[in-house]
Amino acid sequence: MTHLLSILTLLLKIQATRSCRGISLKTQELYAVVFVCRYLDLFTRWVSLYNTIMKIIFLASSFTIIYLMRYHGSIRFTYDKQQDTFRVVFVLVPAAVLALLLHQEWSIIEVLWTFSIYLEAVAILPQLVMLQRGQNIDNLTGNYVFLLGAYRALYLLNWIYRYFTEPVYRQWIVWLAGLTQTGIYGDFFYYYFLSWQHNKKLQLPA
Numbered sequence: 001m002t003h004l005l006s007i008l009t010l011l012l013k014i015q016a017t018r019s020c021r022g023i024s025l026k027t028q029e030l031y032a033v034v035f036v037c038r039y040l041d042l043f044t045r046w047v048s049l050y051n052t053i054m055k056i057i058f059l060a061s062s063f064t065i066i067y068l069m070r071y072h073g074s075i076r077f078t079y080d081k082q083q084d085t086f087r088v089v090f091v092l093v094p095a096a097v098l099a100l101l102l103h104q105e106w107s108i109i110e111v112l113w114t115f116s117i118y119l120e121a122v123a124i125l126p127q128l129v130m131l132q133r134g135q136n137i138d139n140l141t142g143n144y145v146f147l148l149g150a151y152r153a154l155y156l157l158n159w160i161y162r163y164f165t166e167p168v169y170r171q172w173i174v175w176l177a178g179l180t181q182t183g184i185y186g187d188f189f190y191y192y193f194l195s196w197q198h199n200k201k202l203q204l205p206a
Contacts, residue, residue, distance in 0.1 A: 002154060004054070006147035007061045013140035019078040020069045022141045024130045026088050028069065030123035032062045033092075038116035040109050083133050086126035095119040102173065117173055121181040124148065128188060132204045142202040146192050149185035152178060 014020050039055045046052070068075050099115035127145060131137050155178050159171075188204070195202040 002147055003151035004057065006144050006151060007058070007065075009140060009144045009147060010065060011061065013138070013144065014065070014068055014075060017138075017140075018074055020075055021078045021080055022131065022134055022138060023069065023079070024084045024086070024127040025066070025069045025079060025081075026084055026086055026126035027123055027130075028062065028065050030088060030091070030119060030126070032059075032066060034116045034120045034123060035059050035062050037112040037119075040112060080130075080134070083130050084126060086129045088126065091119065091122040091125060095122065104171075104173065114173060117177045121177040122184065124181070124184060128184070128204075131188075132206065137202040137204070139202075142192060142195075145185075145188060149182070149189060152181045152185070156182060 010023065014023075035055075035058050039059060042052065042055050069079050070076055095115055095118035098118045099111050103111050103114040124145070131141070131145070159175060159178065191204055192202060194200075
């Protein structure tokens, strides 16, 4: 729900302000790759109606955001390409190599699922770099990134619970990627709480 709320916050920002200023298109495209690779089993493996609906929502919302940023008549002109210069090859290639070398079983779907886990851990980097360069961050953008980080941080509690209640639950790949992703958000969380505590506009150090 926290993940879903982060996406709704981003869509609200884009629709309410008719602007995607401060949002990294590269991060959105990386998340689209994550969802496509992770949800390849959408039509081959039934888990539950809830699971299926959520997968469709994440895929649809991700491509909707990309469409708005790339092709919408007025919104696309607010995208700051000059600030969004993170080279995604630096996260795509390592994630692909790790997925080929470190996975739980050898199959195309499993390797792509593992790739999505590694990639998600670092997909936020273009967004964080862009915010750091722009420094002045509007509330909706700051809340979007915070909710996105909180969703992953809350997973840590889920993993601890499942570790003690499900003896067969031992997913070290997920744990490693999740800890890495939460650590990447650490600096942002620090300045987010400082701005909230002092009721000041969120700013990241250059």
